[in-house]
Structures are given as structure tokens and as C-alpha cells.
Amino acid sequence: xxxxxxxxxxxxxxxxxxxxxxxxxxxxxxxxxxxxxxxxxxxxxxxxxxxxxxxxxxxxxxxxxxxxxxxxxxxxxxxxxxxxxxxxxxxxxxxxxxxxxxxxxxxxxxxxxxxxxxxxxxxxxxxxxxxxxxxxxxxxxxxxxxxxxxxxxxxxxxxxxxxxxxxxxxxxxxxxxxxxxxxxxxxxxxxxxxxxxxxxxxxxxxxxxxxxxxxxxxxxxxxxxxxxxxxxxxxxxxxxxxxxxxxxxxxxxxxxxxxxxxxxxxxxxxxxxxxxxxxxxxxxxxxxxxxxxxxxxxxxxxxxxxxxxxxxxxxxxxxxxxxxxxxxxxxxxxxxxxxxxxxxxxxxxxxxxxxxxxxxxxxxxxxxxxxxxxxxxxxxxxxxxxxxxxxxxxxxxxxxxx
Amino acid sequence: xxxxxxxxxxxxxxxxxxxxxxxxxxxxxxxxxxxxxxxxxxxxxxxxxxxxxxxxxxxxxxxxxxxxxxxxxxxxxxxxxxxxxxxxxxxxxxxxxxxxxxxxxxxxxxxxxxxxxxxxxxxxxxxxxxxxxxxxxxxxxxxxxxxxxxxxxxxxxxxxxxxxxxxxxxxxxxxxxxxxxxxxxxxxxxxxxxxxxxxxxxxxxxxxxxxxxxxxxxxxxxxxxxxxxxxxxxxxxxxxxxxxxxxxxxxxxxxxxxxxxxxxxxxxxxxxxxxxxxxxxxxxxxxxxx
Numbered sequence: 001x002x003x004x005x006x007x008x009x010x011x012x013x014x015x016x017x018x019x020x021x022x023x024x025x026x027x028x029x030x031x032x033x034x035x036x037x038x039x040x041x042x043x044x045x046x047x048x049x050x051x052x053x054x055x056x057x058x059x060x061x062x063x064x065x066x067x068x069x070x071x072x073x074x075x076x077x078x079x080x081x082x083x084x085x086x087x088x089x090x091x092x093x094x095x096x097x098x099x100x101x102x103x104x105x106x107x108x109x110x111x112x113x114x115x116x117x118x119x120x121x122x123x124x125x126x127x128x129x130x131x132x133x134x135x136x137x138x139x140x141x142x143x144x145x146x147x148x149x150x151x152x153x154x155x156x157x158x159x160x161x162x163x164x165x166x167x168x169x170x171x172x173x174x175x176x177x178x179x180x181x182x183x184x185x186x187x188x189x190x191x192x193x194x195x196x197x198x199x200x201x202x203x204x205x206x207x208x209x210x211x212x213x214x215x216x217x218x219x220x221x222x223x224x225x226x227x228x229x230x231x232x233x234x235x236x237x238x239x240x241x242x243x244x245x246x247x248x249x250x251x252x253x254x255x256x257x258x259x260x261x262x263x264x265x266x267x268x269x270x271x272x273x274x275x276x277x278x279x280x281x282x283x284x285x286x287x288x289x290x291x292x293x294x295x296x297x298x299x300x301x302x303x304x305x306x307x308x309x310x311x312x313x314x315x316x317x318x319x320x321x322x323x324x325x326x327x328x329x330x331x332x333x334x335x336x337x338x339x340x341x342x343x344x345x346x347x348x349x350x351x352x353x354x355x356x357x358x359x360x361x362x363x364x365x366x367x368x369x370x371x372x373x374x375x376x377x378x379x380x381x382x383x384x385x386x387x388x389x390x391x392x393x394x395x396x397x398x399x400x401x402x
Numbered sequence: 403x404x405x406x407x408x409x410x411x412x413x414x415x416x417x418x419x420x421x422x423x424x425x426x427x428x429x430x431x432x433x434x435x436x437x438x439x440x441x442x443x444x445x446x447x448x449x450x451x452x453x454x455x456x457x458x459x460x461x462x463x464x465x466x467x468x469x470x471x472x473x474x475x476x477x478x479x480x481x482x483x484x485x486x487x488x489x490x491x492x493x494x495x496x497x498x499x500x501x502x503x504x505x506x507x508x509x510x511x512x513x514x515x516x517x518x519x520x521x522x523x524x525x526x527x528x529x530x531x532x533x534x535x536x537x538x539x540x541x542x543x544x545x546x547x548x549x550x551x552x553x554x555x556x557x558x559x560x561x562x563x564x565x566x567x568x569x570x571x572x573x574x575x576x577x578x579x580x581x582x583x584x585x586x587x588x589x590x591x592x593x594x595x596x597x598x599x600x601x602x603x604x605x606x607x608x609x610x611x612x613x614x615x616x617x618x619x620x621x622x623x624x625x626x627x628x629x630x631x632x633x634x635x636x637x638x639x640x641x642x643x644x645x646x647x648x649x650x651x652x653x654x655x656x657x658x659x660x661x662x663x664x665x666x667x668x669x670x671x672x673x674x675x676x677x678x679x680x681x682x683x684x685x686x687x688x689x690x691x692x
Contacts, residue, residue, distance in 0.1 A: 003502045010495075011488055207486035212547075215450045215480040216503035217472055223503070 001226065004218060008230040012200050021195065022238065025188045026245055032184045033249040041174055041254065042113055051110055054100055059172060062115055063258070066123055066170050078116050081108040115170075121268055122167040128271065129165035132158065154360050154367040161274060161358065171262050175254035176279045180267065182250070185242045186290055186349050190322060193235055193298045198305045198314045200227050201393065205309045210393075224393050228302065228386055235298045239291040247283065264355070274358040274369045286351055289375070293348025296378045297322065299385035300345075306392045329353075342374035345381050403463065403554045403585055404428050405449075410458035412444050412609075419444040420609040423458070431581045433596030433617075434589040435678075436606035437686055442589040443483070445606070446559050449587070450480050462555075476504070479548030483560045485540065489533030493524060493543055496532055500547040511550065518546040522576060538569030545576055556586045562595050574599055597678040607686045620681045628680045629661045629671040641667075648683045 038044050043052040062070050085108045099107045136159035143151040204210040213219030251257050260280040264270050267279070277285065300321060305314040325346035332341040333350075338359050341347055347354060354374055360367040410423040420441045434442050447453040449460055451467070451474065460467045467474045487496055494515060501511030519525045522542040532540060541561060548556055558577070562570045577586060578599050588596060596603060597617055605612040605620075613620060628648075633641050634656050641647075641659060645667055649660035660674070661667050662684050676684075 007499045007502060011491070011499075015490065203488075207488060208482055208484055209487065211447075211452060211482050212480060212485065213503065214452050215475060215478060216500070217475050217505045218503045 001222070004222065004226040005230050005233075008223075008226045009233075012203070012227075013196065013230065013234050018192075018196055021192060022241070025192060026242070029185050029188055029242060029245055030249045033182070033246065034253055036178055036182065037253045040178060043174070043254075051101070051114070054110065055114055055172075058111075058115065062119070063170055063172070065168055066119060070170075071119070071123070074111070074115055074119065078108070078111045081111060084108075118173065119170045121271075122170050122266065125265065125271070126166040129162045132162040136162070150362060150365060150367060157360070157367060157369070158358060161276065165263070165265065165276060167263065167266050169262055171259040171266065172256050173259045173262070173266055173279075175250055175256050176259050176283075177267050177269075178254070179246065179250045180279075180282070180286065180352055181269075182246065183350055185246050186294065189235075189238055189242050189294055190297060190349075192238055193294060194301050194315065194318050194322070196234065197231050197298050197301045198311050198318065200231055200302060201305050201389075202308060202311045202314065206311075221390060224390050228299070228389065231298060231302060232295055235295050236291055239287070239294055243287040243290070269352075270356045272357050273355050274371070275355055282355070286355075289348045289351040289354075289371075292375070292378060293345050293351070296345040296348070296382045296385070297325070299382050299389070303385045303389050303392070306389055338370055342370050343377055345378045347374045348378050404461075405555060405585055406459075406461040406464070407445075407449075408459045408461060410445070410448060410455045410460070412441075412448060412453065412455050418609045420448070420455070423609070423611055425604060425611060425614055427585050427587065427602075429581075429583055429585055430601035431577065431586040431588060431596070431599050433600035433603045434587060434606065435591065435593065435596065435603050435682060436589075437591055439608075440591075440606040440686070441609040442591075442606055443559055444609070446557055446587070446589055450478060450557060451475070476551055477554045479551060479553035479556045481541075481544040481548045481556075481558045481561050483563060485544045487532045487540065487543065489531065491532050492529050493519070493532060493535070494528040496543065497547060497550065500550055504551045506551055514550055514552070515546070518549055521579065522546050523572075536569075538565050538572065541565060541569070541573060542576065545573070545580070549580055554584050556580060556584055558586065558588045560590055560592075561588065562590065562592060570595070593679045593682050603678065603681075605682070605685050612685045613681075617678045617681075621676045621678060624662070624676045624681055624684050626673060627662060627664055627684065628674050628676040629663060629667055630674050631659045631661045631667055631671045633657045633659055646683060648680050 038046045043055050045052075062074055081104060085105050091104060095102050096104060101107050101110055136155040139155040140152060140159065143149075143155060201210075204213065213223055259266060261278050264275060264277055264279055264282045265273050275282070301314070301318045304317050304321065305311075308314045325344055328340070328344045329346045329350060332344075333353050335341070338361055341353070342361065351371070351374075354371040359370040361370050361373045362368075363373060405427040407423050407425045410420055411418065412420040423441075423445060434445065436442050444453065448455045462470065462474070462477060470477075488499075491499065497515035497519070498511065501508070501515065504511075506514065516525070516528075519528050522545060524539060524542055524546065527535065527539060532543065535543065544561070545558070548558070556577075561577075562573055565573060574595065577588065580586065581599075588600070590596060600617060602614060603617050603620055604614045613623075615623070631641065631645070632655060638657050641661075645659070646662045647659050648662055651658045660680070661671065662676075662680055666673075
């Protein structure tokens with residue numbers, strides 16, 4: 001089997017054209033990440049300010065464990081600035097020597113956006129989490145009195161997940177914030193997989209090798225399994241390559257790995273997250289789930305390709321299928337149709353939508369956090385695709401010869 | 403080795419591609435001859451297990467091949483019509499891959515592949531990419547891969563299609579070389595491919611077995627039915643309309659027609675020795691007129 005896998009790799013994946021596409025897309029990905037930094041980071045030069053050096057200087061003072069002293073010191077700087085700019089009558093001079101940035105308004109925004117707001121969110125999160133726990137516990141009593149076991153269990157799970165949540169450190173989260181909302185590399189990986197995998201079965205038909213394969217001992221199901229396995233290995237390698245580029249490029253361009261050990265809910269969009277792991281752990285989990293999602297999509301591409309004799313039609317159909325998955329994802333992303341959302345294997349690719357909220361699905365009357373059934377559904381889709389491929393390949397060859 | 407086809411039938415959409423086909427093959431070259439659509443490829447696909455017959459059995463030494471399971475495949479070597487193989491593979495690497503598919507141990511496969519490349523005169527091309535080979539060379543790679551597992555039965559489906567005359571002759575000689583102690587089943591609609599090398603010819607028409615015999619016996623079977631008729635410009639049209647003609651040649655004497663007819667077509671017709679092409683036309687060319 002190992003030899004068969006190696007030959008399959010050589011046959012379909014070790015090609016100059018594929019390596020070239022991967023390298024070109026990698027460069028494109030880095031350029032895109034730079035443009036994300038350039039357009040969204042408060043510390044980038046093109047946002048019109050030059051806050052980078054000042055930020056890290058202040059971060060030395062205010063970063064780390066949030067203490068009363070730090071808050072007092074920050075407010076002693078920000079309070080007067082806020083007052084001065086409240087009625088918009090402060091000086092607009094840009095060379096004011098009594099300011100940090102040369103301008104009072106600029107100073108205000110600098111501290112508000114970079115320190116005050118994020119620190120306030122971090123500081124207040126404990127109380128927010130406590131409120132959620134209190135509400136969930138009240139619901140427990142209520143639903144118990146109604147005899148509604150499902151809602152009771154759901155609220156018990158919420159209380160259990162939110163209890164003790166606290167953000168004790170103030171850290172620079174801009175890099176992670178952008179990193180976990182970045183989907184372009186996943187789109188590139190899907191395109192690469194589509195381009196490469198469509199040919200895995202089609203090329204056998206184009207070269208008439210499918211018939212010859214069936215007349216050899218290992219050319220039937222064994223070869224189909226080898227093709228699926230090598231395709232999966234290829235997808236994993238391409239995914240991990242791009243996830244590595246993503247992480248390396250984001251941390252280099254944003255110039256920081258701060259907040260790696262901070263909890264996921266340090267990102268405001270994840271305040272209601274169902275999991276309490278660190279950002280560093282979430283990156284690994286997210287990358288694994290993205291890879292799983294792309295694996296399932298790749299199996300769909302392989303399945304589509306088994307139905308055709310040349311690469312053009314399956315490529316077009318796969319492209320439209322992908323757009324269909326993306327459309328469905330967009331359609332149900334923020335809606336209450338949780339089941340329709342998690343049925344879509346693309347939900348694993350943009351998995352932040354599964355983790356940023358605490359949503360439950362009833363599984364045999366038991367509330368299960370939505371990412372579990374989403375993963376199970378994706379696994380079911382994948383298994384269904386594999387079975388269909390194994391059955392269809394032989395059938396198609398036989399029908400074609402017939 | 404003995405192969406028996408017993409009442410093999412296969413239908414597509416209610417039409418027989420093969421109907422009650424019975425035949426017995428022993429070591430030697432068998433030419434499976436028939437027009438396009440006669441059922442040659444269907445028979446081969448049933449034989450190699452790609453297609454399932456609706457009815458009947460294929461037996462090897464009186465054992466049903468279905469009971470042999472996947473082991474049956476170690477008895478056969480197969481070369482399909484118009485093989486392209488993998489253009490980015492080198493010849494030797496392709497043979498190595500085929501060894502893996504045929505479950506041949508590495509050392510044994512390596513040795514056998516080198517021997518076969520020597521026999522098919524491709525040793526110098528072993529490091530060339532398949533995409534860079536000519537059609538004839540690719541076909542020789544094809545027969546080498548079919549022979550890798552030293553099969554008892556070699557099945558070749560129209561192997562000379564698209565080859566130039568020189569390559570065709572070279573390929574015929576290779577088939578003869580490989581036919582020792584094995585059954586070679588060669589499907590073709592090109593009569594010259596098998597006329598001089600086949601021990602027996604199986605004539606198929608519309609899925610039915612018309613005849614199975616040696617080429618000489620088949621030719622003897624239509625002795626007295628092939629004629630040389632000389633026509634003029636004035637009479638040619640009439641003759642073309644009414645006679646079954648296997649060849650036509652114009653020279654100074656007039657137009658010489660090779661006519662297949664049960665009776666003497668005209669008073670001046672001269673009886674001539676039939677060849678396999680005449681046999682093919684006699685049996686499978688019903689109603690074919692110019």
C-alpha cells in the first residue's frame with residue numbers, strides 16, 4: 001500500500017505546475033495579509049497615524065496583568081484628554097509639544113482605541129460572565145419548575161462554561177483578531193485542491209488507464225483508496241503550509257505574538273464563545289477544523305470528478321458547488337437556523353462562527369454545543385463521499401466500456 | 403492452459419452485444435476478428451472481469467474464473483485499445499508502478515521489466531518519459547507491461563490501431579515471440595494483423611460466433627468462391643453495384659476486380675485462391691456493395 005501511495009503521489013501531485021501554483025498563491029497570500037495589516041491595523045502607517053513606536057512604549061507600562069495602579073495611571077492620562085476633546089473645541093495643532101502624538105485629538109483616539117476601550121472590555125468581562133452565570137442559574141430554577149429538561153440542561157451547560165471567566169491580562173490582540181477573521185488563505189487552498197484533485201480520477205479516464213487498472217490485482221478498490229488517501233495527505237500538507245504561512249506572516253507583519261496565552265474571549269467578537277481555551281490553542285483547533293472542512297470539500301470535488309471524462313465540467317461544477325456552500329454559510333451565519341448552518345461542511349472552514357457564540361443543538365434530547373454536530377455532519381458527508389467514490393469508479397468504467 | 407467460454411451473452415438496452423458465445427482456447431494465438439461493434443471488446447471485457455455477462459461462464463482449466471476471485475488477474479496480461487499511460491512517468495518507472503499493481507515482488511519485477519524492455523527493444527528508452535515516445539514505442543511499453551507477470555493468457559485489444567506499417571510488423575513479431583506456452587487473444591478488425599500469426603481465427607458478427615478455425619482452413623472453406631473479373635469502363639459500374647468486391651486494381655488490361663461470389667460472376671471470371679480478407683468479407687460483409 002505504501003508503494004501504491006508513493007506512486008499515486010508522483011502521478012498526481014509531484015508536478016511542477018502544482019508546486020508553481022502553490023508558491024504563487026503563497027506569495028499572494030502574504031501580500032493579502034500585508035494589505036490586511038495596512039488597512040486595518042491602528043499601528044500601520046497607512047491609517048494616517050504613526051502610533052507604532054508610541055504604542056509599544058505605552059504597552060510596556062500598561063500591558064500585562066490589569067492592576068488598579070495601571071488603570072488609575074491610564075485614566076490620569078486619558079481623563080483630561082477626553083474632557084479636552086469632548087466639546088471639540090480643543091486645539092487642532094499638530095505640533096503641540098505637550099502631547100504624545102503632536103495633537104490632542106490624536107492622543108485621545110490613540111489612548112481610547114488602543115488602551116482604554118480594550119482594557120475596559122477586559123476589566124468588565126468578569127462582571128459580564130457573572131451576569132450570564134446568574135441568568136443561567138435563574139433559568140435553571142425556572143425550567144426545572146416547568147419540567148423542561150432540555151432547557152434545564154442547556155442552562156446548566158451555559159452556567160458551567162461561563163463560571164469563573166475572567167480576563168486578567170491586558171494584551172495586544174490586534175494580530176489575533178485579524179488572524180482568526182482571515183479567510184482568504186482558505187479560499188486559496190480550496191482553489192488549489194479543486195485544480196489538483198479534479199484530475200485524480202479524470203486523468204485515469206483520459207489516458208484509458210482506468211480499464212487497465214481494473215485488470216490488475218491492486219488496480220481496483222485498493223487504488224481508489226490509495227487515491228483518496230494521497231488526496232487527503234495532499235490536502236493536509238497544502239492546508240498546513242498555508243496555515244503556517246498565515247501564522248508566520250501575521251505574527252511577523254503585526255510584529256507580535258502577544259495574547260497567545262490569553263483566553264479566546266479576550267477578542268470582543270468571542271465574548272460569548274462556547275469554549276474557554278487560549279488564543280494559541282484556538283489557532284491550533286481552528287486550523288485542524290479548517291483542514292477537516294477542506295478535506296470534506298475535497299472529497300466532494302473527487303466525487304464530482306468521478307462522474308466525468310474530462311476536467312472542465314467537474315471543475316466548473318465544483319466551483320459552483322463551493323459557491324453554493326459559501327452562499328449557504330453566509331445565509332445562515334447569523335441566523336437561528338443552527339441545523340442548516342452546521343449541516344454545511346463549509347461551517348468548519350469558517351469555524352469562528354461555531355465558536356464565537358454558545359449555540360446548542362438537540363441531539364436525542366440532549367443539548368450539544370453546535371461545533372460537535374457540525375464536525376459529526378462533516379464526517380458523515382466525508383464518509384458518504386468516500387463510499388460513493390468507491391462504488392461509482394468501477395461502475396462508471398464498466399458502463400463506459402459497455 | 404485451457405480457456406472455455408460457455409454460453410456467454412450480454413445485452414445492452416435489449417440488443418445483444420454477445421449472444422450465446424461458445425469457444426475453447428488452448429495455447430496459441432487466437433485472432434478475434436470482426437467489424438466494429440461485432441462484440442470483440444465486450445467479449446474481452448467480460449473475460450478480464452471488467453464487465454459481467456448476463457449469462458454464461460468463463461472457465462480456466464474447467465474452473466469458473468469467478469471462483470478464482472482476484473487471483474484470476476495474475477493469470478492475465480492485458481493491453482487495451484489506444485493506451486496513453488502516464489505522460490509524466492519514465493518508461494521504467496511506469497513498469498515499476500505496474501509491478502506494484504500486479505503485486506510482483508520488487509527484485510523480481512525489476513529484473514523482469516529490464517528483460518522485457520530488452521525484448522521489445524526499448525532498453526535505451528527506459529529513462530525516457532512516456533509522453534516523449536512514438537505511438538509504436540508506447541505500444542511496445544504496453545505489451546511489456548502486459549507481460550510483466552508472465553501471464554498464461556495475453557489479451558490484446560486492437561493493439562496495432564494507429565501504428566505505421568513498420569511498427570505493425572514489429573509488433574506482430576513480438577506477439578509471436580510472446581505466444582510460446584500461452585494463450586494470446588488478439589482482437590482486431592485489421593485482417594493482416596492476424597493472417598500470418600494466428601493459429602486460429604474467431605470470426606464474430608453482431609455478437610455471434612460465425613466461425614472458429616485456422617486461417618488456412620477458413621480460406622479452404624471458401625475455395626471456389628473468389629474470382630478475378632476483368633471489367634471495362636463501361637461495365638464497371640454495373641459490377642460494382644451487384645458484386646461483393648474485396649479488391650480493385652486498374653492496369654493496362656482493364657480493371658481487375660477480386661470478387662467474392664458463390665457462383666461464377668461472368669463467363670471470363672477466373673477462380674483464384676482465397677485469403678483471410680476474403681473470408682472476413684464472405685462471412686461478415688453481407689449486403690455490402692459499392
